[in-house]
Amino acid sequence: MLILVLNPGSSSLKYQLRRLGPSDPSPGILLERAINSPQEGTLDPVFLGNVFDVVDAAIRDITGGERPDAIGHRVVHGGDRFSSPVRVTQTVMDDIQELVEFAPLHNAASATCMRAAAARWPRTPQVAVFDTAFHRTIPDHASRYAVPDELHTKYGIKRYGFHGISVEMASRHTGTYLGVPPGALNAVVAHLGNGASVTAVREGRSVDTSMGMTPLERLVMGTRSGDLDPSIVTLLQRRGLGPDEIDELLNHRAGLLGLAGSADMRAIQDAARQGDTRAILASDMAAYRLAKYIAAYNMVVGGAAALILTGGIGEHSSRFRSQVVSRLGPLGLFVDEARNRSAETGVRVISTDASAFPVLVVPSDEERAIAEATAGVVLSDESAIRCVNE
Structure with missing residues (x-):
């Protein structure tokens, strides 16, 4: 096909x-x-x-x-x-x-x-x-915002989540790698690219995720601010910025770009190694906030069997992976630098054998997931048509 x-x-x-x-x-x-x-x-x-x-x-x-x-x-x-x-x-x-x-x-x-x-x-x-479909299993207590109920019912204001195609595939590959049956995996999955999110996966299903109604929420990303006090938005409005200007600011001129002048993690890590203070701050902020949500989602899943790092940064930035995992000692996670810096491809473990559970790097291939899903729908439709005709 x-x-x-x-x-x-x-x-x-x-x-x-x-x-x-x-x-x-x-x-x-x-x-x-x-x-x-x-x-x-x-x-x-x-x-x-x-x-x-x-x-x-x-x-x-x-x-x-x-x-x-x-x-x-x-x-x-x-x-x-x-x-x-x-x-x-x-x-x-x-x-x-x-x-x-x-x-x-x-x-x-x-x-x-x-x-x-x-x-x-x-x-x-x-x-x-x-991208949002995998997160439809998030329960109301995690998906709803504490705003008047009519905002939810009238405008659909809630947490939808994103990167679901990538998260679902990474979870499936991790389950196969660890020998965990489908529907039994408890894991924290971090999709790290220009856009970044963390998902709590319990028994193979999404039960919480960091991105919200839009992809802007929580983590520090390439050009997105992530979490901030909502009153900052009203302050900017009082200072004369309109809705479109604020949207442009927070989605396209914030995050790593706003902090360090570049949205490219590779450039930021290179600059940080050379002592650039803005780059060091940007990298530290991104790693700190990510580690914070990983720790929180470990609680959400009732104790993870794996931490999964995927996406462009998750797959290719050994320095950033080390920055994140080094903050997770209280969870019993420790990076093995030889494994972390290895040029090995495919699903691999980068944590020490003494870690409480493995930290894995899982290559992301959203296009493959889309192709498989497409084939499944088309073949299912054709099968249904044959059954009706028979």
């Missing part, structure tokens, strides 16, 4: 072509690329149409004339409407568009991408895979 995976950003598109067959349960990558739109902050339908013309030609060239059997889309926000991957219909696209206010940069791009893909491959089934 030939699956085209589309991962749209606010003004960029990452795509992969993967082959999934009966003899190969893991989709192999045939084509992979990222393209930036010339118009910052938006994915234009005309731009996407031109891109998809090029993609279609490349697919036919690589495969000898084949077309995609299915298209899978990463969608950041599914709200309360979507708890699992779904076949894309006009109604689904409309629902995703209505959720734009919760994820203005990403959901609008997803809806535009789906329409453009439907225009280019009109008979190819499309599937939406939601």
Whole structure:
């Protein structure tokens, strides 16, 4: 089965072509690329149409004339409407568009991408895979905010969580690695990239997560502030900043960028090694806040069987991993620096044998998860159609 995976950003598109067959349960990558739109902050339908013309030609060239059997889309926000991957219909696209206010940069791009893909491959089934879906199991006492009830019922104000595609896959791979049956794993999972979040996984299900109604909450991220006193927002409003200016400030000019002048953890770690005080502060703040939430979520899951680090920073920054784990001695966790700095790939343990439970680095592959979910929906639909016809 030939699956085209589309991962749209606010003004960029990452795509992969993967082959999934009966003899190969893991989709192999045939084509992979990222393209930036010339118009910052938006994915234009005309731009996407031109891109998809090029993609279609490349697919036919690589495969000898084949077309995609299915298209899978990463969608950041599914709200309360979507708890699992779904076949894309006009109604689904409309629902995703209505959720734009919760994820203005990403959901609008997803809806535009789906329409453009439907225009280019009109008979190819499309599937939406939601970052928020894995977190639908979070109980009310963890997902609700202490605000008047009508704000929840009228506006849907609650914790939705993100990075669910990555967290679910990392949890599954960790369970396989440790020999823990599905639905039995208790773990704390940290997805660390330009956006970062921590999730408490109990018995294989998300029971709390650090990102909230939007991806802004809690951790220090590349350009996002994470936790702050809400009164700071009203103070800025009184000082003359409007809602859009505050949103731009906290989502795009804060975090590591605001503290150290760069959103790139690699650059910050290099500068910190050279004694740059801003870089040292930014790195320390990010590590401290992450360790704080890891410790809290260890309590939430009733004692973790594993701490899982994934995402670009989680996978590749040994120095930052060491900064975080070195703060977790009270949990009985200690980093083995030889293991931590090893060039070994795949799922691996970086903690000492004497640690209370293992700290693992698990490579993130959201596109693979999207491809597998897409194949599952399409094959399930085809099976249902066959049953009806029989």
